[in-house]
Amino acid sequence: MVRFLVGAAVGYVLGAKAGRGRYEQIVRAYRRIADHPAVQGAAGIARAKLEDLRH
Template sequence: MDAMKKFLLGAGLGYILGAKAGRGRYEQLVRTYRRVVDHPMVQGAAGVARAKISEKVRRR
């Protein structure tokens, strides 16, 4: 029950802070996220991570 209260408190705070920041800040965060995710180095690292995870899963 305690974990649920913490989750709800965090969700509520996130909602309030997000509402105060406004749509412009949200759009800025989304643009930054997409720029990072689409970066070739991030894509390469994700590919390596996927391969390692896949290798570990196959071993079991």
């Protein structure tokens, strides 16, 4: 969720300067990267490690 909010904030700022079309392009690129299986796997590993550190 945090990753999405950060991506959305960066996309908003860059998009506001470049126009709506560029904003949509940035959001699509972010989602494509965030939804990639390798990124999802790495995020799952990172979450598991953080969970271990909390306990």
